[in-house]
Amino acid sequence: MLTIKDLYIEIEGISILKNINLDFEKGKNYCILGKNGSGKSSLAMTIMGHPRYEITKGAIYVDDKNITKISPHERAQMGIFLAFQHIPEIK
Secondary structure: OEEEEEEEEEEOOEEEEEEEEEEEOOOOOOOOOOOOOOOHHHHHHHHHOOOOOEEEEEEEEEOOEEOOOOOHHHHHHOOOOOOOOOOOOOO
């Protein structure tokens, strides 16, 4: 289970996401939808541990383990990664 509790995120001192609370259960599929600039990618990058995204408050848990301060490499070893979908070009 991935749990996000009371998460606040900044980039270079600018607040970009506030008070995010989500629970993702194992075995279920989820889709995060929103307009351009609404924070979907920023949330994903934060979950991955990208150093540009600073968590100023709150925490991220995987199976009740707080991963908020662990490195992206350690997160990847836990099976947490980000893959972008590229639509194939039709010629």
